Amino acid sequence: MGLRENAAAAAGRTLKTDELLDEMAGERASDEYVPAPDPMAGYEPGDDDPEMVPVHLAWLRVRKEVRAIAKGEQYNGGGTRFNFRGVDTVVNTFGPVTLKHGINIFPVGIEAEHRDTTTSKGNKMRECTVTVSWMVMGPKGDTLPVLLKTRGEALDSADKGTAKAQSVALRVLLLTGGLTPTHDKDPDASYVERGNDAPARSADSYRDEILDKKTTPGRLQQISYELANLRMLGSKVANENNEQETLDALGRRIYGERTGGGQ
Structure with missing residues (x-):
């Protein structure tokens, strides 16, 4: 009787039982280590699908197409007046272009802070400040190597402060991540005429x-x-x-x- 048979007999088992246990363990191991199928394996883009390029290249194409967003909206209230780029304007500009190039943007982490405050007219308001972590995914399913974080603030008299603050954080992400210029004139620019300045567009x-x-x-x-x-x-x-x-x-x-x- 060999060593294996002696060990099995000492444990009150037969060699056949050990062989059966080994076979069952092998089946469990094979089930456990089967890799998950690649969801993109064999995928062929259709006519309306974006080109399957890495995420950093797809995002660069978005930036090239967006080019600039002017401050075309104006706030005029409480003695304050200024031009700005609203959330809807920014999202309406980036939305179709990111769709075209297969870019998806997901909020994957939100940290919110709230406090009660009062306006100068005595109205009760709820202030919300959020820090949102964003994941930018490309058409192939790959993502940028780091999560992008932006902050947004908003005031609301009801229950919309958090949603508003997150919208502001999204606007900040698109404008800063896209390095989106306004093409507005720099307020610190000199008024001295320059002979080589490009003429205004007609x-x-x-x-x-x-x-x-x-x-x-x-x-x-x-x-x-x-x-x-x-x-x-x-x-x-x-x-x-x-x-x-x-x-x-x-x-x-x-x-x-x-x-x-x-x-």
């Missing part, structure tokens, strides 16, 4: 860009913001039919035609 140059079939709907939205900032929405130009039309009307019409949404 109404006709905007018309040509609007009519260019390569101009995306996202860029058409940006042009609208730029024209509003330059006070050129009412400028009339000759459209593709050689008829006089304002840049605002032309842009809206072409945008509707290219998105299938009408005017």
Whole structure:
């Protein structure tokens, strides 16, 4: 009798029992270590799907297409007046472009702080400050190597403060992560004339860009913001039919035609 048989007999088992246990253990081990199938294995993009590129390249393409968002909205209240880029404006600009290039942005961690406060008129308000951690995922399912964190603040008299603060944090993420300029004039810029300064864009140059079939709907939205900032929405130009039309009307019409949404 061999060593294995002696060990089995001493433990009150037979060699056949040991062999059966080994077989069962092998089956359990094989089940435990089978790797999960790759969800992208064999995937072939369709005509409407984004190009399967790494996330950092997809995000770079988003930045190239967004280009700039002007401060086209104005706050005027309580003796304070300033221009700003609202949450809806920023999301409406980035949304179609990130969809086009397969970028997904997920909030994966939220830290919120709340406190009660009172306005100058004595109204009770709830202040919320949030720190949101964001995950940026590309079309292939890969993500940027670090989580991006942004903060947002908001006041509300009811229960919307947290949601508002998170929206502000998203706006901060898109503008800072996209390095999105305003194309506004720097308030510290010198007023000394420079002979090599580039001339301001003409109404006709905007018309040509609007009519260019390569101009995306996202860029058409940006042009609208730029024209509003330059006070050129009412400028009339000759459209593709050689008829006089304002840049605002032309842009809206072409945008509707290219998105299938009408005017």
